[in-house]
Amino acid sequence: MTANKPSLPIVENFSRRAAVKGGFATLGAASFVAAISPLRHAAQNSSAGEFMQNHYTELTPEQKSDVLARLESEAKENYGADVTIGDDRPIPGTKFVYAINLSVCNGNGKCVEACHKENNHDRATNQSYIRVLEMPVGTMDMEQGSTTYTGIVPKDGKFYLPVQCQQCDEPPCVDVCPVKATWKEEDGIVVVDYNWCIGCRYCEAACPYHARRFNWKKPEVPAEEINPDQSYLSNRIRPVGVVEKCTYCLHRTRRGKLPACLEACPTGARVFGNILDKDSNIRWILENKRVYILKEELGTKPAFFYYFD
């Protein structure tokens, strides 16, 4: 390389070429704007307030009540329903755990249905946080199970394994989230801030229990079917493009009620309670029954137990 050799030639006919290039650039820009015009429609669906909203844990009390009011009016506007959205916080001294009696569960799927209604799931996709596996007796190998069984239950030689979020104490879903949109609360419930999640679905890939769902489209729920008792971190109608999950119905359980799936269960297979309470039913079961933990080898430390009589 020699120092004074011409390096960048200047092009002749500068102005004519400039005009042609300018023309092309304008054309390109105009087509680009036309191509992405559907975005305008998407932008209408989210307000500036929504866009600018901070992470849930960083909202001041005033900001929080503004947000809740905004979400309520959005529910009215988009779904025509009058809802109240609470901000239920964990009750100190509480650690919720769940247990299912596999000797009793008969796979009728009432829990699945109750969850669907309680949590305002999209009607079209018939979503639920619970999946029930029909399994051959004598194995815990889910490879041999089926979630799409039909017909009269229980079937001979089968048992039923309902699976939902295990509210892990070492939740891989929380670890992987790049923006801290999901975390574990003091009462053991793993929650998602639907207004912070960017929808990367990394948590969905990380969860070993298929407990997370993504809103592939805007959920559709008829106004009259909407459950109006809602909470910010649980069953309010989710925005499109974010991940959601079972919250042990925190809008109920933090208000002293039982989860919807438990209330719906006709066999009494489900037990729910505060493990820190020495006199609780759940505590007695965990201490006296043969308890099984799903995928224990993964080290997720579920707060969800299965037991046999």
Added chain:
Amino acid sequence: MSSSTVTPTESDSHITSYPRFIGRSLWLATEGSFAFYAWMTMLTALFLVGANAWANQVAGGMISTHMTDHVSWGLYIANFTFMVGLAAGGVMMVIPAYLYHDRKMHDVVIIGELLAIAAIVMCLMFVVADLGRPDRFWHMVPGIGKFNFPISMLTWDVIVLNGYLILNLHICGYLLYMRFLGRQPNPVWYVPFVMLSIIWAISIHTVTAFLYCGLGGRPFWNTALLAPRFLASAFVSGPAFIIVTMAMMRGLTQVKGLERPIATLTKIIRVTILINLLMVVSELFTEFYTGGSHVSAAKYLFFGLHGKTALVPWTWTAIGLNITAACLFLWPGLLGPKFRWLLVSACLMAFVGAWIEKGMGLIVPGFIPSTLHEVVEYVPSMLEWKVTIGIWAFGLMVFTIAIKTALPTLRQSEPS
């Protein structure tokens, strides 16, 4: 074409002359023959189709992709993974150039770095295309958002990818700018960065592998061999792409002296393609010889599971391409001038083979069967293909312009 020197006077500061250099380079990069304009117009058209498809996806939700809660990552993340490899592999030219002081490679090393830049731009676009809420992208920005560092591997990936982009922009920008100023580049300003970029190339790919192999609930990915396998196939696809580029440049540009670099890269692929195959074989051996529940994803991939076989044709195509390419690369006559077309086809085979293996062959089977062992298949939708092609077109546009920007430099470094 008449020409005159545009070397700035001494009094000019870099603050004004660097932007001028970029402007001039871009101006020059958009000059060209009819074929060049046709090529760019085609890429622009494809890009616009992709942009439109993506806008529709954002407006209507990702329901228009064929991803589901069972297979929650698909074509986008598959391409992202492959692109990370391409970006890392592009820098493989740097190793012989600087570690073995191969003078000839020094001059063309910039092609690899430019490829890395284009590939990273594509990576970032694929990630954005995969987000359910791209409007919330700012949540990922450290400082104003909430960055889950160092726990989430994804935040590591964001850091290393952007770092790599900046690193390569600096190296290329500096070398070309010095050329523009008519000065000799000062090694202090780029050699340390070049060395760093070698390590960094390995790190972007390792971190991306950790993204998957850190997930205990997904046995197909949960293997220690994932990161090395990633690297091996990256070091096939990157050099393969560059060989094809250089083969085309011989005809289309006046850049001379590309024979030696092509030969060096061919030698690199000879080794890496075998290492890659060896690792595939070892992994298959452990999977199938041991059996057990871990094997079901691999079974699905190679033979289908419960009658579902969507990935089987992909897999065997990839295997066929990889093995054929490997045989060609082992043949000593491949570098003969008469067989240039054969070398190019071998590179294309290796490239496509790696694309399938890293994409559809790695990301999708991680989800099948699902964690509750359901077999739900995934075949990308038309919209996903459009977005993907649009991003590829944009990446090729970036690469074409980048190469054109570098041409004056590459032309002048002919062997004397």
